[in-house]
Amino acid sequence: MIKADAVLLDVDGTLWDSTALVAEAWMQALKEDGIDRKVTPEQLKKLFGKPMDVIADLLLPELDQEIRYRALQRCMDREEKVLEENKKDISYPGVTETIRKLAGKIPVCIVSNCQSGYIELVCEKLGITEVITDKECYGDTGLYKADNIKKLVERNGYHAPVYVGDIAGDLEAAREAGVPFIHAAYGFGHVEGADAVIESFAELIGVLGLETALDAYAAVDWFTGVERYTAVDNYAQVKPLTELAETEKGIAQVERELMSLAIAARKCAYAPYSNYQVGAALLTEDGRVYIGGNIENASYGATNCAERTVAFKAVSEGARRFRMIAIAGGSGEKLNYAFPCGICRQVLREFADPERMTVLVGVSPTEYKRFTLEELLPDSFGPDFKKGMD
Numbered sequence: 001m002i003k004a005d006a007v008l009l010d011v012d013g014t015l016w017d018s019t020a021l022v023a024e025a026w027m028q029a030l031k032e033d034g035i036d037r038k039v040t041p042e043q044l045k046k047l048f049g050k051p052m053d054v055i056a057d058l059l060l061p062e063l064d065q066e067i068r069y070r071a072l073q074r075c076m077d078r079e080e081k082v083l084e085e086n087k088k089d090i091s092y093p094g095v096t097e098t099i100r101k102l103a104g105k106i107p108v109c110i111v112s113n114c115q116s117g118y119i120e121l122v123c124e125k126l127g128i129t130e131v132i133t134d135k136e137c138y139g140d141t142g143l144y145k146a147d148n149i150k151k152l153v154e155r156n157g158y159h160a161p162v163y164v165g166d167i168a169g170d171l172e173a174a175r176e177a178g179v180p181f182i183h184a185a186y187g188f189g190h191v192e193g194a195d196a197v198i199e200s201f202a203e204l205i206g207v208l209g210l211e212t213a214l215d216a217y218a219a220v221d222w223f224t225g226v227e228r229y230t231a232v233d234n235y236a237q238v239k240p241l242t243e244l245a246e247t248e249k250g251i252a253q254v255e256r257e258l259m260s261l262a263i264a265a266r267k268c269a270y271a272p273y274s275n276y277q278v279g280a281a282l283l284t285e286d287g288r289v290y291i292g293g294n295i296e297n298a299s300y301g302a303t304n305c306a307e308r309t310v311a312f313k314a315v316s317e318g319a320r321r322f323r324m325i326a327i328a329g330g331s332g333e334k335l336n337y338a339f340p341c342g343i344c345r346q347v348l349r350e351f352a353d354p355e356r357m358t359v360l361v362g363v364s365p366t367e368y369k370r371f372t373l374e375e376l377l378p379d380s381f382g383p384d385f386k387k388g389m390d
Helices: 019-032 041-047 052-059 065-085 095-103 118-126 145-156 168-177 201-207 213-219 226-238 248-268 306-316 342-350 383-389
Strands: 006-009 108-112 134-137 161-165 181-184 196-198 277-284 289-293 322-331 334-336 358-364 367-372
Touching (some): 006 145, 019 041, 019 065, 052 065, 065 118, 095 108, 095 118, 095 201, 095 248, 134 145, 145 161, 145 168, 168 181, 181 201, 248 277, 248 289, 248 322, 248 358, 248 367, 306 322, 334 358
Parallel strands (some): 006 108, 006 161, 108 134, 161 181, 181 196, 322 358
Antiparallel strands (some): 277 322, 322 334, 358 367
16 A cells, blocks of 8 residues: 555546557658658557657658657647547546546656647546546656656655656656555556556555545445445544544545535536535534435426435434535536525524534535535524524
């Protein structure tokens, strides 16, 4: 297991395999330049990971330097167009889901020897733009990978970053930058001497020691009953979330965990009328976690919001005091800030100290707005007021 405070990712051979598409795009671009050159996916797998000027030198050595660099630029322009238009999923299994999970725990960055704009294109295609903390590439800085790793690490103040890549050049860059290296063995190259090896991208969470019972909770089938709660209870017994929530460092971890669960809980939503799926994750004062989604009804008035779903689940299981709730909503994959309605705020107020309870409304595990319940429901009416009347 490698302890890290940030994970830095390579792209080609680590996140996706674009070689078949790129090979065709490059041949077309070269042909338009009057260069008859066969380019194969196997050839590109040996070239990818190297800086763009080195690729040009190796691919077109017989041409003058200025001509081959210009030809490669046209190849990259055609490549970008082809990848933008591509509708097929060329990512490795579990990449998007794992990156989103990771981003809920530690910063996730990308460092590559690629051209300008390529990282942004990859992130857009994979749907991970909003969860990537930082990026750096050869096309933007003119620096090779080792120097870009150093540059990004220094800029963000990371103390224990780790780099994940698939070829020997990635290992060499990591060693030069002074960071541990994890080899993505499913990628393009064979590597000796890595600090850790993963056979699938999803294994990264376990290698980094970031897999908790909450991950198991989020991963199991939504309707396996007691098994879900057992996972959360075991986690609470080892390291109660409510204890973590009392420290500045711990509160950030808890918030990311709950936001990740809220986003995952949108799968629980039943919203055939509005097509607006909301997920919520509720933490009680005794360390239990409940998740749920909004449940719509043909009569509309019988619809139940996600916040009330988790609140009623918690109360029905014996919980009486709430500590924190995370809420995520949107149509399809597009998320926006889904604030709780007035009724939900009042229901939460019944079981919480409004000045102590935290309400998170977000669009990713790391991008959310934080409020106290008091801020969302000022001068509220609750059970303490009723007691004062007796």
